[in-house]
Amino acid sequence: MAILLSDAGRHRHLLPLTFTRPVGALRAGILTQAEGWARRTGMPVGYRTEAYLAERFPGVAANVVREVDAALLPTPDLVDAVLDLEPGRMLVKDGRVLAFCEPPGAEPSILDWGAPPVFLEAVDFPAEVTALARPWHLFQHCGTAIANDFALLTEARRSQPLSATNTVVGDPKLVFLEEGAKAEAAVFNTTHGPIYLGKGSEVMEGCLVRGPLALGEVAQLKLGAKIYGPCSFGPECRVGGEVNNSVLLGYSNKGHDGFLGNSVLGEWCNLGADTNTSNLKNTYGPVKVWSYAEVGLADSGLTFCGMIMGDHAKAGINTMFNTGTVVGVCANVFGGDFPPKHVPGFSWGGAHGLADHDLDKALETARRVMARRNVALTAADEAILRTIHGGGAGPL
Structure with missing residues (x-):
């Protein structure tokens, strides 16, 4: 079966x-x-x-x-x-x-x-179901997903010990450390949900963490990070600064000061120092997000919605993203002022114009970035990126 x-x-x-x-x-x-x-x-x-x-x-x-x-x-x-x-x-x-x-x-x-x-x-089926039907649903349903997974993974198991240098606000049983996870001089608040530290993960000194939080294998919270759950950071992510209700699928970096809120980043993304996302319009109105299915802006129905970023996309230092910005695969965004709300895949530039990002250079960057995590860009991975670049997966 x-x-x-x-x-x-x-x-x-x-x-x-x-x-x-x-x-x-x-x-x-x-x-x-x-x-x-x-x-x-x-x-x-x-x-x-x-x-x-x-x-x-x-x-x-x-x-x-x-x-x-x-x-x-x-x-x-x-x-x-x-x-x-x-x-x-x-x-x-x-x-x-x-x-x-x-x-x-x-x-x-x-x-x-x-x-x-x-x-x-x-x-x-009589019970309610929860579906990840739109990109923003990943951060909307993050708390529910963490609670379900936490119950599954910790049932009848004992956490690795949490160092006495840490402070726990709420039920200490809701902080669970897998083998090799470590945390020192951090504050964990479980009154809003559990906190899960995956194998080999690290929470550095001075971090303030309000659950729910899922920190993946070998992932890191950098010195003094401020995390407002629900948040899920997949394997080998590096996270610093201020993050609120966001999901990083894996192997992505938001390692410096700057705000990321109500956002989803794919794998192998990097946000330069002091990158900031707006997650709330000045009018407090509903946020519209680029939809590939509708080929235009779709009403998310959300008051708070930040950025959706595809795999291998990058943002230079001090980049600003408007509410509901969508950044495609292998895009490279930099410069002052807000880039467009839809930055197509394999784009290079920002508010003052976008050029095509050369495919071979994008692949070279991907290989270099992945090698830092001892992961190879396989032939299958490369074929996927070539198909996307060539339009075989639909408009960028």
Whole structure:
């Protein structure tokens, strides 16, 4: 038996984050969607995604496959309902398919996730579901995702000891340190949610941390960082300055002073010193965000919304980002004043104009950046970036 996480028609709505990964590889809490399903089911997990991503993120073969909308947070109720599905049945909520178990001999790619097909028997799901359907949903649902993952990962386990140089406000049992995690002279406040420090992670002196927080493996909070949860910083992220309700998927740096709020950064991003994001309009009105699916600005319905940044994007020192700015894959932003609210992928420049970022130079930078974390840019990774640059994944 296996779990197949399907993009389920959501891929374009989650760009630029999903230019370089399937929906199932997104992270809102401690774990990615795929990691969460694997941990909770004990089954192998694969992806049904765009063709150009399939080599890097393969599917899975098994005698019985349960296919799930990859955007759904794997809550205990949903996981149990998916595991209970028999072949030829689908799980439905308010007319939308949540998951189905492949009937013998059927071709699952014909499934329309928005309209239940007649050849599958519907099973209603009574509980609420939470979906990462838009990029800003990652920080909106970060607290829920961290709470779910924290309960899963810490059940019947004991935390590594927390040094006596630290101060805990709230329940100390809600600070959990994995093997090799360390923290000195920091303040942890758990009254709003748990704080999870992954293997080999570090919280440096003077940090002020209000949960919920997920700090990934070998990630760091730099000296004096001020963290307002919910926040999730994936593996090997470096985070400093002031951060509020934001998600860094992994391997990204926001290591200096400056404010990042209500934002999502992909992998291998870097924000130069004193980079600041606006997350609130002067009018206090709803923030509009560039939508690749709608090819224009979409109303997020949020009062607080900062920046969405795709993988391998960079910002120079003192860069300013307006509310709801979207920065594409491999963009390089610098200079004074606010850049456009949509900076296309493979762009080079800022408020005074954008030029094309040479593909070979972008790949060279990616190799150099990844090597600093002892990670190689594989042939599959390079093929994905070349496809994106060439327009094979859609407009930048």
